[in-house]
Amino acid sequence: MDWFRLSNEAEVASPALLIFEERVESNLRRMIEIAGDPARLRPHVKTHKLGPLVERQLALGINKFKCATIAEAEMCAQADAPDVLIAMPAVGPNVARLCKLAKKYPATRFSTLIDDAGAMQALGLAAVKAGLTLDVFLDLDCGQNRTGIKPGNEALELYRQATTTAGLKVAGLHAYDGHIHEADLTKRRALYETAFGPVLAFRQQLESAGLAVPVLVAGGTPTFPFHAEQTDRQCSPGTTVLWDFGYADKHVDMPFLPAALLLARVVSKPGANRLCLDLGHKSVAAENPHPRVRFIELPDAPAISQSEEHLVIETPRAAEFSVGDTLHGIPRHVCPTVALYNEATVVRGGAAVGTWPIARARRLTV
Amino acid sequence: MDWFRLSNEAEVASPALLIFEERVESNLRRMIEIAGDPARLRPHVKTHKLGPLVERQLALGINKFKCATIAEAEMCAQADAPDVLIAMPAVGPNVARLCKLAKKYPATRFSTLIDDAGAMQALGLAAVKAGLTLDVFLDLDCGQNRTGIKPGNEALELYRQATTTAGLKVAGLHAYDGHIHEADLTKRRALYETAFGPVLAFRQQLESAGLAVPVLVAGGTPTFPFHAEQTDRQCSPGTTVLWDFGYADKHVDMPFLPAALLLARVVSKPGANRLCLDLGHKSVAAENPHPRVRFIELPDAPAISQSEEHLVIETPRAAEFSVGDTLHGIPRHVCPTVALYNEATVVRGGAAVGTWPIARARRLTV
Numbered sequence: 001m002d003w004f005r006l007s008n009e010a011e012v013a014s015p016a017l018l019i020f021e022e023r024v025e026s027n028l029r030r031m032i033e034i035a036g037d038p039a040r041l042r043p044h045v046k047t048h049k050l051g052p053l054v055e056r057q058l059a060l061g062i063n064k065f066k067c068a069t070i071a072e073a074e075m076c077a078q079a080d081a082p083d084v085l086i087a088m089p090a091v092g093p094n095v096a097r098l099c100k101l102a103k104k105y106p107a108t109r110f111s112t113l114i115d116d117a118g119a120m121q122a123l124g125l126a127a128v129k130a131g132l133t134l135d136v137f138l139d140l141d142c143g144q145n146r147t148g149i150k151p152g153n154e155a156l157e158l159y160r161q162a163t164t165t166a167g168l169k170v171a172g173l174h175a176y177d178g179h180i181h182e183a184d185l186t187k188r189r190a191l192y193e194t195a196f197g198p199v200l201a202f203r204q205q206l207e208s209a210g211l212a213v214p215v216l217v218a219g220g221t222p223t224f225p226f227h228a229e230q231t232d233r234q235c236s237p238g239t240t241v242l243w244d245f246g247y248a249d250k251h252v253d254m255p256f257l258p259a260a261l262l263l264a265r266v267v268s269k270p271g272a273n274r275l276c277l278d279l280g281h282k283s284v285a286a287e288n289p290h291p292r293v294r295f296i297e298l299p300d301a302p303a304i305s306q307s308e309e310h311l312v313i314e315t316p317r318a319a320e321f322s323v324g325d326t327l328h329g330i331p332r333h334v335c336p337t338v339a340l341y342n343e344a345t346v347v348r349g350g351a352a353v354g355t356w357p358i359a360r361a362r363r364l365t366v
Numbered sequence: 367m368d369w370f371r372l373s374n375e376a377e378v379a380s381p382a383l384l385i386f387e388e389r390v391e392s393n394l395r396r397m398i399e400i401a402g403d404p405a406r407l408r409p410h411v412k413t414h415k416l417g418p419l420v421e422r423q424l425a426l427g428i429n430k431f432k433c434a435t436i437a438e439a440e441m442c443a444q445a446d447a448p449d450v451l452i453a454m455p456a457v458g459p460n461v462a463r464l465c466k467l468a469k470k471y472p473a474t475r476f477s478t479l480i481d482d483a484g485a486m487q488a489l490g491l492a493a494v495k496a497g498l499t500l501d502v503f504l505d506l507d508c509g510q511n512r513t514g515i516k517p518g519n520e521a522l523e524l525y526r527q528a529t530t531t532a533g534l535k536v537a538g539l540h541a542y543d544g545h546i547h548e549a550d551l552t553k554r555r556a557l558y559e560t561a562f563g564p565v566l567a568f569r570q571q572l573e574s575a576g577l578a579v580p581v582l583v584a585g586g587t588p589t590f591p592f593h594a595e596q597t598d599r600q601c602s603p604g605t606t607v608l609w610d611f612g613y614a615d616k617h618v619d620m621p622f623l624p625a626a627l628l629l630a631r632v633v634s635k636p637g638a639n640r641l642c643l644d645l646g647h648k649s650v651a652a653e654n655p656h657p658r659v660r661f662i663e664l665p666d667a668p669a670i671s672q673s674e675e676h677l678v679i680e681t682p683r684a685a686e687f688s689v690g691d692t693l694h695g696i697p698r699h700v701c702p703t704v705a706l707y708n709e710a711t712v713v714r715g716g717a718a719v720g721t722w723p724i725a726r727a728r729r730l731t732v
Contacts, residue, residue, distance in 0.1 A: 013459040013728070046674060068675045088644070088675060089633045091690040093379040115634055116689040139634075146676050147634035147642050178673065267455045268481055268505075268513035276513050278454070282705050287652035287672070306653070307544065308412060308702055309434045309454060310512050323482040324457040336674055339648050340705075342727040361708040363379070 004261055004296055004328040007351045014326065015283040016263040017341040019356065021348045023259035024053065024241060028060055030255050031240050034228045038062045042085065042217055044238030045072050047335045049359045050344060053241065054079040066217065066236045070097050074366055075359040077105035085137065085217060086112045087174060087236075089119055089147060098123075099130035101366045111135035111171050115149045117158060120165060127167030136162055137174035137217060140202065142195040144179040151202030159211055172215035175199045176236070181222045183250045192223045222251055244334035245294050260338065262293055262329040263345075264311070266321050273318050275301075277327060280309035284329070285336035293329035370627055370662055370694040373717045380692065381649040382629040383707040385722065387714045389625035390419065390607060394426055396621050397606050400594045404428045408451065408583055410604030411438050413701045415725045416710060419607065420445040432583070432602045436463045440732055441725040443471035451503065451583065452478045453540060453602075455485055455513060464489075465496035467732045477501035477537050481515045483524060486531060493533030502528060503540035503583060506568065508561040510545040517568030525577055538581035541565045542602070547588045549616045558589045588617055610700035611660050626704065628659055628695040629711075630677070632687050639684050641667075643693060646675035650695070651702035659695035 003020075006012065035041045038061030045054060046068045054065065054076050064083040065076045076084045090098050090112050102110050114120040114136045127134045138159045141148030149155045162170045177195050182188035196218070203213050216233040219226070224237040239247050243256040262284060268276040284293045290303035293311070301315040321327075331337040338344070343355040369386075372378065401407045404427030411420060412434045420431065420442050430449040431442045442450045456464045456478050468476050480486040480502045493500045504525045507514035515521045528536045543561050548554035562584070569579050582599040585592070590603040605613050609622040628650060634642040650659045656669035659677070667681040687693075697703040704710070709721040 011459060013463060014457075015728070089689065091380075091633050091644070092631050092692070093377060097379060119689045122690070141636060144671075145636045145640070146671065146673065146678055147636060265457050267457050270507060270511045270513060274511070278457070281651075281653040282702050285647075285652070286702075287647040305510075305512065307512065308705075312512055323455065323485045324488070326458070336648050336652075339674075342729070362381070363708070 014265045017344045018261045019344045023257045042234045047238045051079045052356045074364045077108040095126045113139040115139040124165040124167035135171040140175040142175045151198040174217045192226045242334045245330045246332040258330045277311045279311045282308045285333045295327045295329045380631040383710045384627045385710045389623045408600045413604045417445045418722045440730045443474040461492045479505040481505040490531040490533035501537040506541040508541045517564040540583045558592045608700045611696045612698040624696045643677045645677045648674045651699045661693045661695045
């Protein structure tokens with residue numbers, strides 16, 4: 001039987017997010033193989049938001065995690081992760097939430113990012129008030145122009161200031177190169193080298209100034225193989241654990257398998273060559289143009305329209321499908337797709353064996 | 367103070383979905399005014415997914431609802447709605463879920479759509495097996511080419527077949543004209559008339575054939591004013607209850623107020639004219655191109671980039687904003703935006719007064 005079909009598929013209501021356990025396992029082992037050692041990995045959990053998957057990573061020796069929200073950090077803490085970086089500057093009420101989190105889960109070492117003097121001082125004050133010391137990474141802008149400070153003297157001064165700010169402990173540098181996703185491996189490597197030259201020079205500048213840089217957390221998925229070659233940093237791939245066709249098509253050098261599929265059903269047949277599926281943009285990430293999902297059964301069928309709960313595709317093979325038939329889709333971008341579901345259906349040995357809750361709320365308890 | 371600012375804003379973690387109660391109330395009263403009588407309304411709950419808002423509608427005399435998922439239908443039943451149409455053909459395990467729902471909430475009359483003989487027979491069989499009679503509407507395709515059958519002889523035969531299918535009771539016709547969203551009122555009306563001519567002719571054809579058509583459920587938001595003029599149908603506006611700038615810009619003839627805002631904060635200032643906000647495409651619907659959100663403070667600031675948790679905008683006024691400052695955004699498309707949140711922060715009298723849970727799960731209990 002095809003790997004993507006479930007023996008008990010008739011029991012799984014659609015639309016559903018399927019997680020193929022054996023494929024996740026394969027992806028995790030490949031990640032460790034590329035990094036050389038699980039201790040060098042700090043995978044991003046925003047891709048999957050699954051506590052049981054954090055537990056599986058811990059069992060394989062991965063004990064550091066990166067996340068984007070306080071809820072994701074709490075999910076990691078609930079899974080007994082010892083080291084969690086919230087890779088987002090804490091502002092407003094999230095400062096107090098971060099302190100609350102650190103107090104609630106003392107066995108987990110939480111850290112976050114700084115790139116602004118005012119926000120850093122507010123964070124230090126809140127930590128002191130809570131009787132805590134929070135770990136902080138200086139966030140470096142290495143070309144994405146999203147968050148972070150450019151390497152240079154101003155950044156050095158901020159870093160130095162952090163080392164003397166009560167309530168804070170400087171953990172090192174964070175540099176995310178999410179703007180680099182060139183398909184061509186040679187070009188991608190050149191872009192990576194250009195982006196990381198200033199980061200590495202800045203680290204030297206800090207060290208020359210007598211400022212210790214305990215850790216450098218570097219990169220996302222497309223540059224993961226390059227960062228992995230260097231033993232002086234932690235690697236933060238994200239999508240690698242579930243993979244998707246956006247990265248699979250672009251980064252053929254990367255040995256990962258699509259491990260998350262969307263189960264959809266034909267709900268109507270509007271016209272001779274069309275199928276309407278129950279997979280609207282409330283069920284598959286929509287920030288990219290179509291195709292937002294590629295069906296294994298109909299990989300070339302173009303999307304004619306998509307609304308909140310419907311996707312109409314066109315195919316000369318429409319007559320082969322009846323209302324109620326299933327299709328299996330690989331999402332183009334799996335991370336925000338997962339965030340649309342409340343639970344994942346876990347597949348093992350070709351059958352749906354249960355569900356995992358997805359921590360997609362913005363707030364768990366804190 | 368500006369209507370959109372909260373006196374206790376510093377306590378609301380961002381990103382957050384704010385629902386302004388007085389504005390919702392105003393929108394509901396306008397809906398009733400346009401319809402002439404709350405009994406003529408069957409508003410779509412997919413826009414808000416809020417049980418407390420269903421309760422508010424019930425208090426105003428609106429007692430019929432339309433929804434897209436079984437979870438939304440259950441949310442309505444939990445709020446004691448007496449009449450709920452699931453405007454989606456039931457296939458696969460959703461057939462059994464629908465039967466379970468009907469048995470669990472006997473005080474609510476559930477109905478659904480049919481447009482395919484095979485799916486209809488499966489539905490009837492399941493109802494008989496469950497000891498139920500399910501109400502069904504024949505879904506007519508009036509031009510959207512998404513679900514539904516074209517008016518005509520084949521449709522008439524399906525309708526006739528439904529009247530003799532055990533387990534089913536024919537409730538009438540459903541015709542959604544979601545493809546009509548012309549800004550120009552005259553053009554929009556002409557498109558509506560063209561689309562609905564065949565629907566009305568088909569109803570006559572059914573009646574001439576001795577087939578009763580108890581109810582016609584018609585239209586979405588842009589054609590709501592036209593359908594409201596006719597007393598022979600139920601109106602199903604959706605977005606009207608919360609409104610958004612997508613419809614507000616296009617349909618200036620409609621008297622609704624934006625009642626849902628997104629609260630965002632500046633998390634970084636990447637470059638002189640740029641602000642990075644904590645409002646990624648996991649926090650605002652992304653199926654449309656930018657602008658996906660319009661900030662009241664910076665209505666013309668273009669989006670430079672958006673990722674899962676970040677939005678970078680450009681403005682010559684960036685220097686006026688510090689890291690931690692709030693901005694208030696009207697979403698372009700509120701329905702899928704609401705579905706990204708777990709809870710809504712309810713605003714009354716200019717202050718956040720509590721939260722409402724959003725029923726965004728695909729499954730509540732059934």
